[in-house]
Amino acid sequence: MVGTLQVPDAIENWDEYHPHGTDQWSANAPIAVKFHPYNSSDVYQCQECQTVYLRYTEYGGYYVDERIRVVNPELIVDPE
Numbered sequence: 001m002v003g004t005l006q007v008p009d010a011i012e013n014w015d016e017y018h019p020h021g022t023d024q025w026s027a028n029a030p031i032a033v034k035f036h037p038y039n040s041s042d043v044y045q046c047q048e049c050q051t052v053y054l055r056y057t058e059y060g061g062y063y064v065d066e067r068i069r070v071v072n073p074e075l076i077v078d079p080e
Contacts, residue, residue: 003043005033005054013039017079030077037067044068 017032041054
């Protein structure tokens with residue numbers, strides 16, 4: 001792990017940011033760090049290829065699922 005997007009003592013925000021009808025599985029979904037799931041993500045970098053990715057844990061009703069997303073800097077947004 002090289003960093004985190006989690007803010008200690010921050011108010012939980014489960015809202016997602018998809019102004020153009022994307023969803024969290026869309027390849028072109030924005031990466032809005034103040035919104036779920038990015039606000040619960042840690043930042044990792046592959047030691048072989050240097051790719052940066054975000055990793056978070058999805059807690060479902062009956063399961064725990066580790067999820068990752070490659071960071072495309074062009075998709076990072078900061079909506080007000």
